[in-house]
Amino acid sequence: MHVHKQLLLAAALALGGTCAMVATPAQARVHVDIYANVAPPPLRDEVVPAPRHGYVWVPGYWGWSHHRHHWNRGHWARERRGYHYVPSRWDRDGDRWRYYGGRWER
Template identity: 50%
Template sequence: MLSRRSLLTGLLAAAVAAPLASVAPGEAEAQQWGPNPNRRPPPPRRERVPPPRRGYVWVPGHWQWRRGRYVWMSGGWVPARPGYRYRRPDWVWRGGRWVYAPGGWYR
């Protein structure tokens, strides 16, 4: 059986946490800075590309915008898709701001 004190403690904790839960992580920064940055991303880092792997394509690293700053995402191997080429992710200047163009497969 719940005691009155533990019930009140639980209700108080829920009342404090509810407004915090309505804002997703990084959303406050997104509201302040927008979902995309207004400044140019840093130049790509030089990565040591491992020896080729049969049936895989090397996807180079790139910068992503997270929580109000650029974060480097290291490259890696992805399974090849016969008849397709991989376009690396990039940042493009569009509409007066930097926009992330995700990489992907195309014919």
């Protein structure tokens, strides 16, 4: 009887390990709310390069990390047909500031 329980336990562990290796679909998008008690500085002036076929210019923006604002330079992003890019922004929310990340919209 003792050997039978060991075999059942071994089979259960093997099955559990196999199930753990099965791939599951990843979330396409994770939403995180970012708030800051400090207003972002004014946007920096950027020289926008000449247009590139198949790409959209994503303007620079102030991000938030380690309890302070930091500048993220603008860059080219591959165009998504049927979508337009909505840039990142900060909006006042009561006595603090809320960050909305850039995104593609139909």
